[in-house]
């Protein structure tokens with residue numbers, strides 16, 4: 001019987017490596033997945049550059065973005081983006097937050113991103129969110145649950161939200177669909193920018209966008225693209241070791257812990273209060 005949890009954790013790391021290799025994620029940004037057996041929980045890597053993330057870096061969080069088990073890992077400050085979207089959207093099973101250069105001109109200018117080619121249709125109607133509207137001057141990181149909840153409201157029933165002067169957050173019903181939408185969302189933005197430089201953008205009609213999005217979001221497309229991106233990750237020598245996934249499912253979320261990652265119980269407890277909120 002396939003180990004669904006182990007496969008899900010492994011695919012989360014593969015999706016993360018794909019999005020790093022495709023230059024969507026750089027030093028920053030993150031991908032998460034909802035727990036396949038418990039909709040009230042999700043997994044996300046610890047605080048580190050996405051391309052370096054391993055299955056052993058995954059932490060299991062509640063939808064309030066609190067660790068299910070004490071951990072000495074430093075966590076992403078913007079994890080509430082994920083938790084609050086999972087809370088608001090039971091149909092969402094994977095989330096990516098990124099600052100890809102392809103979409104940032106739109107986040108900066110407020111110009112709408114619209115589907116300009118068939119594969120770009122999967123972005124749907126892209127929403128805007130301005131943290132300033134509700135929260136005034138901040139350090140522009142989405143760290144408070146109410147900030148995450150506000151972003152989730154802006155996303156509404158849609159799949160992509162541009163965060164003004166910051167980046168974007170993309171949602172999916174699963175990791176492969178999310179990866180497809182995230183990569184082609186960036187391609188679409190890049191192509192739209194190039195078309196705008198030509199002087200005219202002829203976008204898909206609403207009817208075309210709807211029909212095309214439904215078609216391209218199906219597994220024949222998302223799996224084919226996934227296999228292609230996996231091959232690119234393999235060529236780059238960036239595939240995570242598959243065995244790690246099996247170890248993770250046997251030992252909770254800590255596969256192959258190095259000495260540094262397995263502190264004594266008392267040290268671990270202490271580090272929770274001092275580190276998890278950063």
Ligand code: MN
Pocket residue numbers: 029078097098099166167
């Ligand atoms: Mn960010």
